[in-house]
Amino acid sequence: xxxxxxxxxxxxxxxxxxxMKLMRSKILEVTTMIGIDxxxxxxxxxxxxxxxxxxxxxxxxxxxxxxxxxxxDATSAxxxxxxxxxxxxxxxxxxxxxxxxxxxxVVPPVNMDDFSDEAVVNMITCGGQATIPVVHAVNxxxxxxxxxxxxxxxxxxxxxxxxxxxDEFTITTRKGIETIGGARKGKAIxxxxxxxxxxxxxxxxxxxxxxxxxxxxxxxxxxxxxVQEVQRYVPGYRLRSEPxxxxxxxxxxxxxxxxxxxxxxxxxxxxxxxxxxxxxxEEIALSKLGQTSTGKxxxxxxx
Numbered sequence: 071x072x073x074x075x076x077x078x079x080x081x082x083x084x085x086x087x088x089x090m091k092l093m094r095s096k097i098l099e100v101t102t103m104i105g106i107d108x109x110x111x112x113x114x115x116x117x118x119x120x121x122x123x124x125x126x127x128x129x130x131x132x133x134x135x136x137x138x139x140x141x142x143d144a145t146s147a148x149x150x151x152x153x154x155x156x157x158x159x160x161x162x163x164x165x166x167x168x169x170x171x172x173x174x175x176v177v178p179p180v181n182m183d184d185f186s187d188e189a190v191v192n193m194i195t196c197g198g199q200a201t202i203p204v205v206h207a208v209n210x211x212x213x214x215x216x217x218x219x220x221x222x223x224x225x226x227x228x229x230x231x232x233x234x235x236x237d238e239f240t241i242t243t244r245k246g247i248e249t250i251g252g253a254r255k256g257k258a259i260x261x262x263x264x265x266x267x268x269x270x271x272x273x274x275x276x277x278x279x280x281x282x283x284x285x286x287x288x289x290x291x292x293x294x295x296x297v298q299e300v301q302r303y304v305p306g307y308r309l310r311s312e313p314x315x316x317x318x319x320x321x322x323x324x325x326x327x328x329x330x331x332x333x334x335x336x337x338x339x340x341x342x343x344x345x346x347x348x349x350x351x352e353e354i355a356l357s358k359l360g361q362t363s364t365g366k367x368x369x370x371x372x373x
Contacts (some may be wrong), residue, residue, distance in 0.1 A: 081112030205251030
């Protein structure tokens with residue numbers, strides 16, 4: 071199969087985890103890692119695996135633009151804004167894993183098809199990647215008037231960037247619950263759990279559907295189909311129990327265990343971000359190469 075060349079901006083934990091996932095892709099060829107710290111573990115690993123290593127940031131890549139058609143930005147919101155400006159008019163596509171939210175937010179199994187040609191797409195938040203698919207799964211068979219999510223992650227998996235952007239997390243995720251998930255009104259909460267040993271990511275998704283619209287069987291089937299779809303690119307994503315119903319309300323409990331590529335397996339919140347970003351790039355590549363996606367699960371009998 072013909073592959074599309076991709077590169078990674080940022081040689082920290084996220085960028086290095088991306089590197090390990092991309093090296094397994096049958097659709098993407100990771101060719102370069104772009105950083106500013108030549109002594110970082112990420113750049114050392116990239117070099118050891120035969121990638122072209124760039125140590126002077128985006129300026130260095132602009133001298134070798136043939137290295138990649140798609141770039142993952144695993145740096146910071148501030149740096150991402152500069153990268154977008156630097157790459158303007160270059161024809162490159164950027165997949166943003168920072169909180170900058172410059173381009174439209176994408177959750178692969180929900181709205182990927184709408185934005186495959188955008189110059190910049192944003193991966194929203196880890197909580198959004200984990201819970202918005204469930205809100206969408208409920209909403210496609212029973213209109214959701216209100217959705218609330220609680221994302222609990224291990225404190226050890228929350229780096230300085232996450233801690234500095236808690237407000238942005240709740241605001242961005244709430245908007246995603248509404249604009250991507252389809253809920254008329256949304257709310258998002260994040261909890262950093264300091265337990266030892268660290269817990270894996272656990273999320274609660276609570277939905278209130280319109281009066282008289284609840285169809286327990288359809289909701290259960292739709293949620294199960296969505297979970298299977300997310301599992302195609304995040305194997306550690308799973309239901310903790312069957313959905314719990316109470317009149318026009320349904321609560322879904324999920325958990326995300328990381329693949330343990332570079333990050334600890336309890337860092338499911340980070341793993342789902344890097345796995346989703348790879349999925350987005352693969353879908354973009356398939357579209358540009360004129361090849362067919364692996365397909366999407368449908369809400370049983372309702373689409």
